[in-house]
Amino acid sequence: MLKSVAEKPLSLVVIGSTGSLGQSVLAVARAFPDRLQVVGLAAGSNVELLARQAAEFQVKMVSYAQGHWEADFPSVRGLRFLTPREMVTAPEVDVVVVASVGKSGLTPAWAALGAGKTVLLGNNEVWLMAGSLLVERAQANHGRLLPLDDEPSAAWQCLLGEAGPVRTVYLTSTWGTIRSRQLRQHGPVLPGRVVEERSSRRMGKKRAIDATTLVNKATQVAQVHYLCGVPVERIQVVYHPESVVRALVEFADGSLKALLAQPDIRLPIQVALSLPERWPTETLPRLDLLALSRLTFETLEEERFPCYRLAVAAVKGGGTYPAVLSAANERAIDLFLSQQIGFTEMPAVMSRTLDAHRPVSLPTYEDILAADQWARSFAGSQVPE
Numbered sequence: 001m002l003k004s005v006a007e008k009p010l011s012l013v014v015i016g017s018t019g020s021l022g023q024s025v026l027a028v029a030r031a032f033p034d035r036l037q038v039v040g041l042a043a044g045s046n047v048e049l050l051a052r053q054a055a056e057f058q059v060k061m062v063s064y065a066q067g068h069w070e071a072d073f074p075s076v077r078g079l080r081f082l083t084p085r086e087m088v089t090a091p092e093v094d095v096v097v098v099a100s101v102g103k104s105g106l107t108p109a110w111a112a113l114g115a116g117k118t119v120l121l122g123n124n125e126v127w128l129m130a131g132s133l134l135v136e137r138a139q140a141n142h143g144r145l146l147p148l149d150d151e152p153s154a155a156w157q158c159l160l161g162e163a164g165p166v167r168t169v170y171l172t173s174t175w176g177t178i179r180s181r182q183l184r185q186h187g188p189v190l191p192g193r194v195v196e197e198r199s200s201r202r203m204g205k206k207r208a209i210d211a212t213t214l215v216n217k218a219t220q221v222a223q224v225h226y227l228c229g230v231p232v233e234r235i236q237v238v239y240h241p242e243s244v245v246r247a248l249v250e251f252a253d254g255s256l257k258a259l260l261a262q263p264d265i266r267l268p269i270q271v272a273l274s275l276p277e278r279w280p281t282e283t284l285p286r287l288d289l290l291a292l293s294r295l296t297f298e299t300l301e302e303e304r305f306p307c308y309r310l311a312v313a314a315v316k317g318g319g320t321y322p323a324v325l326s327a328a329n330e331r332a333i334d335l336f337l338s339q340q341i342g343f344t345e346m347p348a349v350m351s352r353t354l355d356a357h358r359p360v361s362l363p364t365y366e367d368i369l370a371a372d373q374w375a376r377s378f379a380g381s382q383v384p385e
């Protein structure tokens, strides 16, 4: 468990502080200034926002991937410009939140766990790529790896203090079979929902596409599998349009535990930072139980979500398969966004890449990086003549 926050605030580093998830992490830090102290921030290229955040939280360390370091940055006394690896391993850091997007999140997560830090991992690509290896690294170095996303956090909370056995873990989804029936008509065109969601950013689009193909749900399945040791076969995604129940766990004795909350990503972030305590808050939306008229759940017609099925199969296959799947998914999305393939052709790119891969069953860090690189190159070449 995290050390008691009563005596001293937890010192946080946020990797990807300028993104949507990173800004939610900072909103939680802002709400609990006595308990959380942000000491370091890292971003990709949005130096303006990073500078404002650095000034607001008076951080001592910053890092950014693209730019001219100090030349781009207003001078702040005592501010150190570091690499993400240097920042997350600094002795004063208690907790590292990895909220960046893409595989760049792997280095800080790996380094922080190697230094025995607590890591809150929100980055979906890194969960798929190396989740199993990161759990092992946390155990070997007395670090901790915790979930940030809504549904995996809910399942993890339901399982805390339970010795099992578990019959089924249910993760809920608001995107389901009925809505997926409308997808066929889109063919090579971008589905409307994807256009609506932050269409100016490539990775914002990726997140929206992952939500449509349900690859994001497969990533949540992976998180529960790696973190809680529940076999993939026992984790089921169900369509739940009311979006109130985040996850349910059915135990072998027939008891069910559920976690209900209004969807707001700040809640699982706060939970990961506060447990075993529960910090009182007035800023998060409350669930009005009496206003709930019904809760519905529907089986997912998995055959309508081929990318999801491939991703779950890769997690089940283990070894280097999930890393290959994650890279192939990114490349398939790139091909789709650049109009080289249609939306419904993405699963074929992923499936051909998985088929061509020679897996390593107990991969090292280097094996994962090699599999990622190979898969990006192979999947990128899968464009029909």
Ligand SMILES: NC(=O)c1ccc[n+]([C@@H]2O[C@H](COP(=O)([O-])OP(=O)(O)OC[C@H]3O[C@@H](n4cnc5c(N)ncnc54)[C@H](OP(=O)(O)O)[C@@H]3O)[C@@H](O)[C@H]2O)c1
Binding pocket: 015, 016, 017, 018, 019, 020, 021, 022, 042, 043, 044, 045, 046, 047, 064, 065, 099, 100, 101, 102, 104, 122, 123, 124, 125, 148, 149, 150, 201, 203, 204, 207, 265
């Ligand atoms: N948003 C959510 O509520 C949410 C919920 C669950 C899971 N997730 C997962 O969390 C991850 C982030 O999602 P998001 O929605 O926050 O994406 P986003 O809005 O696109 O933000 C991405 C962040 O990553 C930063 N970044 C990019 N390259 C970097 C690098 N090389 N080094 C350090 N930082 C880098 C970006 O910096 P710049 O802006 O400066 O380029 C930005 O801060 C994704 O894997 C997503 O699937 C997000």
